[in-house]
Amino acid sequence: MITTVDGLPDGVDGIRVSGMITRRDLETVVVPMLDRAAADHARLRVLALVEDGVDGIAPDAVWEDLALGVRATSLVEGYAMVTDREPVRLAARVLAVLLPYSLRVFGSDDRERAVAWLTGLSRAGFAVDLDGTGGVAVVRVERPLRPADFDVLGRELDRWLSDHAELRGLVLTAPSTPGWESLPALVRHAGFVLEHHRRVRRLALAVDGLLPELAPVLAGPVLHPEIRRFHRANLDAAIAWARAADAAPIGL
DSSP, X not given: OEEEXXXXXXXXXXXXXXXXXXXXXXXXXXXXXXHHHHHHTOOEEEEEEEOTTOOEEOGGXXXXXXXXXXXXXXXXXXXXXXXXXXXXXXXXXXXXXXXXXXXXXXXXXXHHHHHHHHHTTTTSSEEEEEETTTTEEEEEEOSOBXXXXXXXXXXXXXXXHTTBSOEEEEEEEESSOOOBSSHHHHHHHHHHHHHHGGGEXXXXXXXXXXXXXXXXXXXXXXXXXXXXXXXXXXXXXXXXXXXXXXXXXXXX
8 A cells, every 4th residue: 555644844755655555556646746746847755654564566556566667767856765674675775776866765763864865855965056157167066976966967058058169167076086876877977978078178177086186187088178187175276277268168
């Protein structure tokens, strides 16, 4: 059985899973939730309370469940699973590596922490500031990268590139190499680079650590932008270099 959970903050949808999951459960609870997100062009943040007495999925609901799972990949931003069932927790951790949205597992005593994680998900740890005058985008990262981050960055860059041939500079700043939250995040990152690197004049990495220091040597020969590494404390110098007049973009 799947029922809704009330009393959650705005922007968080809750479901409670117990007993046997039927096709009717999916059609009356899950489908309307996904339909609403699609109609609003929104991404869901879901709190799933999985009780100890879950008996599995009814045979007539298996294909519906799979189809909805595929559909949800483009409509979910974050999924917090609250359960003490170890097999479920283990399966969720495996899925978290493969899914294109953030999934985290919490114990039954950590429900409030799960809600707090969901409410802070969309705004925490990633920000894009595009200076329309200087033609420089500054990306600030404080956590591993997620697939949705590249949707945000892509929208900002595409808005600029619709009126300009190139972005003058792209600046990434982070305490250290952020890495990726999941395999889909890595794949999405690679796709973003392939789609945009020829229209970025300069790439400044204001990131501490060994890997950023090697980036100009390793990536410079295969990527279009001129790449330079700066210490994070020298972010202003990185932005100034990316904005320099000799890197002026060519207007359409």
